[in-house]
Amino acid sequence: MTAFITRRRLLIAAAASGLATALPADLARWEGSALGAHTQILMDHPDSARLIAVARSEIERLERVFSLYRGESELSRLNRDGRLSAPSFELLDCLAQARLAHRATEWRFDPTVQPLWVVLAKAHAAGRTPAPDAVQTARARIGFDAVSFDAAEIRLGAGQALTLNGIAQGYIADRVARRLKAEGLRDVLVDTGEIAAHGAPAGHGGWPVSVANTNRRLILHDRALATSASLGTVLDAEGTQGHILHPVQTAPVAPRQVSVSAESAALADALSTALCLAENEATALRLLSGVAGARLEVFA
Numbered sequence: 001m002t003a004f005i006t007r008r009r010l011l012i013a014a015a016a017s018g019l020a021t022a023l024p025a026d027l028a029r030w031e032g033s034a035l036g037a038h039t040q041i042l043m044d045h046p047d048s049a050r051l052i053a054v055a056r057s058e059i060e061r062l063e064r065v066f067s068l069y070r071g072e073s074e075l076s077r078l079n080r081d082g083r084l085s086a087p088s089f090e091l092l093d094c095l096a097q098a099r100l101a102h103r104a105t106e107w108r109f110d111p112t113v114q115p116l117w118v119v120l121a122k123a124h125a126a127g128r129t130p131a132p133d134a135v136q137t138a139r140a141r142i143g144f145d146a147v148s149f150d151a152a153e154i155r156l157g158a159g160q161a162l163t164l165n166g167i168a169q170g171y172i173a174d175r176v177a178r179r180l181k182a183e184g185l186r187d188v189l190v191d192t193g194e195i196a197a198h199g200a201p202a203g204h205g206g207w208p209v210s211v212a213n214t215n216r217r218l219i220l221h222d223r224a225l226a227t228s229a230s231l232g233t234v235l236d237a238e239g240t241q242g243h244i245l246h247p248v249q250t251a252p253v254a255p256r257q258v259s260v261s262a263e264s265a266a267l268a269d270a271l272s273t274a275l276c277l278a279e280n281e282a283t284a285l286r287l288l289s290g291v292a293g294a295r296l297e298v299f300a
Helices: 048-066 074-081 089-104 111-125 132-140 168-182 265-275 281-288
Strands: 011-013 028-034 037-043 083-085 153-155 188-191 195-198 207-211 217-220 223-229 257-262 295-299
Touching: 028 048, 037 048, 037 168, 048 074, 048 089, 048 168, 074 083, 074 089, 089 153, 089 168, 089 265, 111 132, 168 188, 168 195, 168 223, 168 265, 195 207, 207 223, 217 223, 223 265, 257 265, 265 281, 281 295
Parallel strands: none
Antiparallel strands: 011 207, 028 037, 037 188, 083 153, 188 195, 195 223, 207 217, 223 257, 257 295
């Protein structure tokens, strides 16, 4: 199923970019993965070994909530059964933020595209054109408003399944950063493919970050940044079927790269994903104007 799926890294934290020489050489850094994405954590603290262990434990805990590749994760069980009793706070919180993004982007951000993604990915991995009737059936199941959730239960509409890949990486960055702050760490950058930056390394006003494929440079201090590209992951051999799917329109999504900064990485992640579907920059700016603290950094 992953024969033609590739991933292009879009965010380069300062420690991995041309700005690395501007940072103190003694910053502690850990590299690993979260939800399949390359992850790194940079911190300025004498107790970094213990704190990195805390962060890794938190990532593992959240993988058991959000991973689509773990059969017993909360999300996998929800998709399998169509309902989930007593969901974790984190899953409910992420869904609440997803709903905010869904409405703010006028339904462009929609986690219920998962059945459509599966149909397209399976067909392209087998080297064939997706069957029109299967695509039509999957599209008929899209609609995040059919998903209900509260502390007692999450319930999907008939035939629905969720993907939180457009928000969960950012959400994990936020939660890991929050967990580390609770341990007394003020200066940390968590990069799960989306960046949550708090405080600053010694001698700096923030964390310098560059956006790949652009000349855009930012200094992040208590702020998050996410970048999405409509062809950042492709499903077909030709490289024309991207992973960001429009919940309503059937026409191919235009090549687009969007960066959004916001107060949380989860929100930045969802917004940058959805704005890859915006018709133009003016539309993207209009949609973001209704989201407090969000800013369009790149639209290309």
